[in-house]
Amino acid sequence: MPTIQDxxxxxxxxAGLSVPGDVVxxxxxxxxxxxxxxxxxxASVLLYWAGMxxxxxxxxxxxxxxxxxxxxxxxxxxxxxxxxxxxxLTAASLAVARAAGGRRALTVAVPLAAAVWAYDVKAKNTxxxxxxxxxxxxxxxxxxxxxxxxxxxxxxALLVAAHTYTVTALxxxxxxxxxxxxxVVTLAGTALVAAAAVRPGRQRGWRAxxxxxxxxxxxxxxxxxxxxxxxxxxAPVVRAAVGAGITSLPALQGALAxxxxxPAPGALVAAAMPLARRLTxxxxxx
Numbered sequence: 419m420p421t422i423q424d425x426x427x428x429x430x431x432x433a434g435l436s437v438p439g440d441v442v443x444x445x446x447x448x449x450x451x452x453x454x455x456x457x458x459x460x461a462s463v464l465l466y467w468a469g470m471x472x473x474x475x476x477x478x479x480x481x482x483x484x485x486x487x488x489x490x491x492x493x494x495x496x497x498x499x500x501x502x503x504x505x506x507l508t509a510a511s512l513a514v515a516r517a518a519g520g521r522r523a524l525t526v527a528v529p530l531a532a533a534v535w536a537y538d539v540k541a542k543n544t545x546x547x548x549x550x551x552x553x554x555x556x557x558x559x560x561x562x563x564x565x566x567x568x569x570x571x572x573x574x575a576l577l578v579a580a581h582t583y584t585v586t587a588l589x590x591x592x593x594x595x596x597x598x599x600x601x602v603v604t605l606a607g608t609a610l611v612a613a614a615a616v617r618p619g620r621q622r623g624w625r626a627x628x629x630x631x632x633x634x635x636x637x638x639x640x641x642x643x644x645x646x647x648x649x650x651x652x653a654p655v656v657r658a659a660v661g662a663g664i665t666s667l668p669a670l671q672g673a674l675a676x677x678x679x680x681p682a683p684g685a686l687v688a689a690a691m692p693l694a695r696r697l698t699x700x701x702x703x704x
Contacts, residue, residue: 420489420494420495420499421494424489424494424495425489425495425503427488427489428470428471428474428488428489428490428495428500428503429466429467429468429470429471429503429507430467430470431467431697432665432694432697432698433466433470433664433665433694433698434463434466434467435665435668435690435693435694435697436466436664436665436667436668436690436694437459437462437463437466437558438456438459438460438462438463438687438690439667439668439670439671439672439675439687439688439690440459440462440555440558440559440561440562440578440671441455441458441459441462441558441559441561441562442455442459442562442671442675442680442683442684442687443559443562443571443574443578443671443672443674443675443678443684443687444558444559444560444561444562444563444571444574444575445458445562445563445565445566445571446674446675446678446679446680446683446684447559447563447570447571447573447574447674447675447678448562448563448564448565448566448567448568448570448571449566449567449570450562450563450564450565450566450567451680451683452565454518454519454565455562455565457514457517457518457519458514458515458518458519458523458561458562458564459562460514461511461512461514461515461518461523461527461561462511462558462561462562464507464508464510464511464514465507465508465511465527465530465531465534467507468503468504468505468506468507468508468511468531468534469504469534469535469537469538469554471500471501471503471504471507472500472501472504472508472534472535472538472539473538473542474488474489474490474500475490475497475500475501475504475538476538476539476542478490478491478497478500484593485593508531508534508535511527511531512524512527512528512531515527515561519561519564519565522564522565523561523564523565525564526557526560526561526564527561529557530554530557530558530561533550533553533554533557534554536550537550537551537554547586547590548582548583548586548587548590549583551582551583551586552579552580552582552583552586553579554582555575555578555579555581555582556575556576556578556579556582557575558578559571559574559575559578559579560572560575563575573614574674574678577611577614577615577670577674578667578670578671578674580607580610580611581607581608581611581663581667581670583607584604584607584608584611584663585604585660585663585664587600587603587604588600588601588604588644588647588656588659588660588663589660591651591653591656592653592656592657592660593653593657594653595651595652595653595656596647596651596656597651598648598649598651600647600651601644601645601647601648601651601656601659602644602648604644605641605644605645605648608637608640608641608644609637609641611670612633612634612636612637612641612670612673613633615629615632615633615636615670615673615674615677616629616630616633616673616677617629617677625676625679625681628673628676628681628684628685629673629674629676629677629681629684630673632669632670632672632673632676632684632685632688633669633670633673635666635669635688635691636666636667636669636670636673639662639665639666639669639691640659640662640663640666642662643658643659643661643662643663644659644662646658646659647659661698664694665691665694665695665698666691667691668687668688668689668690668691668694669688669691671684671687671688672684672685672686672687672688672689673688675687
């Protein structure tokens with residue numbers, strides 16, 4: 419019988435800490451931070467976990483060769499059981515989104531769920547893979563914005579999507595290793611994302627320091643991992659860069675929320691970064 423540890427590995431439980439900040443950043447940008455924001459963040463986490471379970475179900479044959487230690491190829495979780503977990507978490511996510519944000523939230527949550535499943539079962543191993551995954555994260559930001567002026571959250575959604583593109587591009591080489599040019603290109607993208615996350619003039623005084631500090635933290639953590647991958651693009655080092663990209667995302671989300679006028683929620687979101695790093699030492703994020 420599967421254990422809690424098995425399920426945690428299946429859904430990459432610690433990586434779920436990288437998700438609530440999408441919703442918070444979107445809500446802050448749209449002026450929609452409210453009591454419903456945590457529930458929408460919960461719906462987002464459920465869908466993320468669903469996507470991880472669906473990913474392992476879709477990759478079960480490939481993982482039998484490349485990652486036999488994962489729950490399905492190791493025999494700890496049956497393929498049908500993993501698929502049921504993915505479907506159940508998806509349904510739960512949509513139900514929570516509907517309860518928290520009504521039909522307006524569903525107008526984003528349903529396409530988001532469709533994009534997650536499309537990535538896992540079709541797009542992941544195609545040239546469109548990074549773009550589809552980036553779209554998933556962008557839609558996740560917009561989910562948080564559905565209670566306010568959604569259009570105002572589009573810049574934040576694009577930055578989170580751009581970050582996600584770099585992580586996904588690297589993840590496609592975390593088993594085979596990468597060309598040294600790849601982490602150099604993604605590093606340049608990270609620098610542009612960090613710079614764009616800090617918009618001069620939006621905040622004054624100490625409030626202006628919060629987004630700058632958080633964006634710098636994001637760039638330093640993820641950037642350092644990509645520099646190491648550029649020097650040694652072997653599979654383990656690239657995989658570590660992917661993990662850093664996932665666990666450093668809360669700092670970027672926090673910078674976006676703080677830059678939109680919510681420094682306290684932004685700092686709270688960013689606080690998930692060191693926690694995620696510690697937890698991924700027990701359960702892999704990739």
